[in-house]
Amino acid sequence: MSKYEPLREHLARLTDVVWAAKLNEVEGIIGSNLPKSAREHRTWWANSGGSLVHQNAWLDAGWRVERTDLTRDVIVFRRQLIGGTGVTSRSSAAKSPQKIAEKRLCKHMASLRQPATVTLRTEWTVLGDVAKTPCSNTAIPRDAGVVRFATLDGDDVKTVIASAASVQQLYRSIRMEMKGMEGNADCMTGKSIIEAGGFEADTPIECDVVKSGNAWLLTDGRGRKANLDDATERSLVAQLLYLQELQSGRSAKLIKD
Numbered sequence: 001m002s003k004y005e006p007l008r009e010h011l012a013r014l015t016d017v018v019w020a021a022k023l024n025e026v027e028g029i030i031g032s033n034l035p036k037s038a039r040e041h042r043t044w045w046a047n048s049g050g051s052l053v054h055q056n057a058w059l060d061a062g063w064r065v066e067r068t069d070l071t072r073d074v075i076v077f078r079r080q081l082i083g084g085t086g087v088t089s090r091s092s093a094a095k096s097p098q099k100i101a102e103k104r105l106c107k108h109m110a111s112l113r114q115p116a117t118v119t120l121r122t123e124w125t126v127l128g129d130v131a132k133t134p135c136s137n138t139a140i141p142r143d144a145g146v147v148r149f150a151t152l153d154g155d156d157v158k159t160v161i162a163s164a165a166s167v168q169q170l171y172r173s174i175r176m177e178m179k180g181m182e183g184n185a186d187c188m189t190g191k192s193i194i195e196a197g198g199f200e201a202d203t204p205i206e207c208d209v210v211k212s213g214n215a216w217l218l219t220d221g222r223g224r225k226a227n228l229d230d231a232t233e234r235s236l237v238a239q240l241l242y243l244q245e246l247q248s249g250r251s252a253k254l255i256k257d
Helices: 005-013 023-030 036-040 053-060 090-095 097-112 167-178 187-197 231-247
Strands: 018-022 063-069 074-079 118-122 125-129 145-153 156-164 206-211 215-219 222-225 251-255
Touching: 005 023, 005 053, 018 023, 023 074, 053 063, 118 231, 145 167, 145 187, 145 231, 156 167, 156 187, 156 231, 167 187, 167 206, 187 251, 215 231, 231 251
Parallel strands: 156 251
Antiparallel strands: 018 074, 063 074, 118 215, 125 206, 145 156, 145 206, 215 222
């Protein structure tokens, strides 16, 4: 039996489509050290097969080496077949609807498991000092958006990020709370913002808003405008802006509508 037979068996048992293996992990599976050439030459990890017993180990299991990164001691294997020759024959897999479904799902999962980068691009509209900007100001949108309230905390700035189904209603609630108009249902959100931010009614509080149409979600370079009328998507934008505040080193709180 080839010393690489345990590697073939290991690959045949895997259910993933891609396996990124460290060289010492491979050595642990085969129970011995890899030859020096395996750590120095990419050709050792080719998919030629033939008389090369170590390559036949992954080829017979239905896998191929997709990428080698010997500077980091990493080898990336990718599945070519559902089940290797020692586990499931292709003829039996073809007859089983479950196996066919598994194969189709694996193909989809390969793309789903690729690294993804989600970014947010926004443009803030300045509303200014809450104490000085009345609720009737035309810059305050009536529709949904994400609002940022900011005040001084010593020499630093602390903020509260809040998502709102109606920016004007949210803005009105904090104005009423600052004026001490208690007992109104609209003031509940304003009260929670004041308490979360530790704001004082007699200190300046600046307000900015991300209005509908001024937020874009980008995934791997492809983007679209965020739908702030959708509560789930609006909450996502608010959370990303909140994380940006934290990453900028500011003390911040997040309020969800």
